[in-house]
Amino acid sequence: MEFLYPNVLYFMLPPLFVLFGLWLTQEAREAKLFEYEMLERLRVYPDALSLKVRNILFFLSAVFMIVALSGPMVLKQKVIFNHTTADIVFALDISSDMADDFYKAKKIISQIIQTSDKNTRVGIIAFDDDVYLLSPLSFDHQGVLYLLQHLKSDVIFRAKKNFMKLIDSVTYNAKSKYLFVITNTQEDFSKEIALAKKKNIHLFFITPQTNIKEIQKTASSFDTSKIQQLQKYTPLFYYPLGLALLLFLIATSSLSSRWQKTFLILFLFSFPLSNAKAGIFDFIQYHKAKQAYENGQYQIAEQIYLQYAKQKDEPTLYYDLANTFYKEKKYKKAIFFYKKAYFTKEKYNAMKYANLAKSYVKLGGVENLYEAKKAYEKSLSFVKDREVKEDLEVVKRLLFQYNTKRGKKLQMIQSSSQNNQVKKEKKKDEVLQKKTAKELLQMIRNNSASHLYKIN
Structure with a gap:
């Protein structure tokens, strides 16, 4: 956990501790005139809060208020990009x-x-x-x-x-x-x-x-190259702020101590503890998944991502999960989660469609080849990238070669009058489809742009 304004803690907490020390030494006026046993008998509400307890509650309320003002937060996401200027x-x-x-x-x-x-x-x-x-x-x-x-x-x-x-x-x-x-x-x-x-x-x-x-x-x-890093945080200030207001209300209320304790317990249990725990600790699990992915432990990364996906609906999570399935050669699942990841930024959409196209290529087949072409073109509509353009040209060239060869074979089939020859040419056409897909896979593997685009 980090603080957006740590100086608030440095400059406001020390004076508060000094003030609290003065509060503890404070005595009521009646204590100077009567003994403690007599004051307890004269108290209208015997189970009400004493001055010392009230001061402690005021102190805790002030501490939580200062913590809320300092802006507590947890790191949610880091995005690193190369900027030229x-x-x-x-x-x-x-x-x-x-x-x-x-x-x-x-x-x-x-x-x-x-x-x-x-x-x-x-x-x-x-x-x-x-x-x-x-x-x-x-x-x-x-x-x-x-x-x-x-x-x-x-x-x-x-x-x-x-x-x-x-x-x-x-x-x-x-x-x-x-x-x-x-x-x-x-x-x-x-x-x-x-x-x-x-x-x-x-x-x-x-x-x-x-x-x-x-x-x-x-x-x-x-x-002119310059690497910049953006960080996205989840704010947590509302937790200490709510607790500070509750303690302040208890300290200034006229309820008996029994009802105040009951109210405090009910308030604490009313917090969404599971969500709070998830908001604080999920980033640790998310970091473990990323580390497992970087170390080649894709099954571990898949398990963590899938468990996290049951609680959160985030496009970055689906994108990372799709990359994991791609590395495991589960290309159909990768395609499913690439399509599920909706981004508002053009850069991320371009990366998503580029990886989606690579998944279609890995599946093989002419139909998937056409889907890869559409995905590459969609990626370039967001961001003009040289490597994606080169991959698209490879796909177009192989589709052109396939259509040219297939057209010649179909002409031979139509001009042939023998049934055996027709069957042979159809088989050759099927072999041609498989051969085209294999050629494409080999060319994409040899291409320097065959890596996955990642959002760090």
């Missing part, structure tokens, strides 16, 4: 020296943006003796190009230029920062390069006469 800023020299090369410089920037990756943010700044923002960093490449195209040459009016001020102005935070300076100035830029390294900026100076293909080759070699 980079930030490229183009600095356009608009000093008077660039009057003749202004439109060439604009063309260079435009061509680089058009060939850059869609996950790359691009921005444009202009500089002379000062720095001007033309377009902030954005994934909207078309919008940036529109602003660049409508930039006129009448902005050129200063003779001086300040490269150090330009580099010092690039202060945005990013893991991969690239600055392309388009200028016709040719001098020693050692100071500028040193400042760029200090600010973790990859600096490139480009003249309007530079070969655009070399620039595009350099830009395409940027390392």
Whole structure:
């Protein structure tokens, strides 16, 4: 179990313990005037809660309230994905020296943006003796190009230029920062390069006469990969919150201690203990199933997943169970659970249909081959993946080969007048179906994309 706001525990629990210590030393005014036996006789409700018990209940109520505020939760799911991004800023020299090369410089920037990756943010700044923002960093490449195209040459009016001020102005935070300076100035830029390294900026100076293909080759070699991890948690704050409210009501009520104890027991038993236990401990069993799957113990993983599926209706669970059946070569069961896993995210649906297609391929047969083709096409409708596209091309090619060979055989059957020859050709046609399925299986196995897609 983890806490979303652990600082609440650190800063609020110590003062509470100090306050509780003061509460324990507190005495009622009557205790200073009468002895304990006399006070018990004078009490209107002899079985009511004493001051000490009330203080303990108030203390426990405050503790559970603080625990609820700290946000207790348990990890439910981890999703790891590879994300590609980079930030490229183009600095356009608009000093008077660039009057003749202004439109060439604009063309260079435009061509680089058009060939850059869609996950790359691009921005444009202009500089002379000062720095001007033309377009902030954005994934909207078309919008940036529109602003660049409508930039006129009448902005050129200063003779001086300040490269150090330009580099010092690039202060945005990013893991991969690239600055392309388009200028016709040719001098020693050692100071500028040193400042760029200090600010973790990859600096490139480009003249309007530079070969655009070399620039595009350099830009395409940027390392922009980044692995990110998302975690999904199950909140548990309502359990300590409900218990805190109950203890507070008992401490402030006028019920006798016997009725208060009875009410407390009934309240505790009213909690869905089985569900609470499942919410806290199911993730442990789920982790064991994943470990068994990774270690190749597919039968153990299957048993845990099936037991867990009786209690939970989760698409990720069905997906993992389908992958387990696939590894056990129980392809029909794998197909059943792949179809049962409904995801809202396109990425997960693409992975599901890709694995569904592989299951149809493993079953063999021409009919399953057509189903595999549909599943691959469905996967590509969500996410364009190179490996899935290659598998689909293999399936299409083999279907085409099968239909071509089968068409020739059918023509021979129709033109033949001998019954024995007809029977022989039909048998050959059946053999052709089996041979096509075997060829497909072999090609898919040899294909590098034959692995299962997993949701971690």
